[in-house]
Amino acid sequence: EIVLTQSPGTLSLSPGERATLACRASQSVSSSYLVWYQQKPGQAPRVFVYGASSRATGIPDRFSGSGSGTDFTLTISRLEPEDFAVYYCQQYGSSITFGQGTRLEIK
């Protein structure tokens, strides 16, 4: 089973700042099958980035995904108040696993 480790666990930033969220895999993951989700309290997760770097429909271009192999990154160029939430990465290979999440909180 591929283990995804997200860092940091919690990221405290202010609106307008840049956020960099990391997702490291225990084995190589095909870029085609790396997904990022945002989850807000009391809501189901929502796809933000799929295929490591493709934004889902309706996702603002301040969100960008990158990476390959075992290291992937979700970058938010300038934080808006609505961006503060928990973000999960997920891979699909022989099995399906999620990272433990990064909580992005307002500083």
Place this chain on the structure above:
Amino acid sequence: QVQLVESGGGLVKPGGSLRLSCAASGFTFSDYYMSWIRQAPGKGLEWVSYISISSTYTNYADSVKGRFTISRDNAKNSLYLQMNSLRAEDTAVYYCATFGYDSSGEFDYWGQGTLVTVSS
């Protein structure tokens, strides 16, 4: 619009059984692989199972293999999860979701979830 509505959650004793249902509308259910994902209170997401369009193929997380059974009824636009031999660690909100098996393996559309609590 796409809607997934889970039901069937509740309080059950350890060793007991529960059957979850997910009613789909607003899209062609029989065109999609479907999946269950769970989230323990205050914890992260854990994939549970997925099923192919015609029910030919199913896959399970090791943590539920042999205890849970996923099924679907395309005529009723419904997805199910039969959960047997429940344990305290199965306590979670259970979400049904569409699964992009032939695309990027993403869970595109989610329901609002149903809470399963396993406790004596």
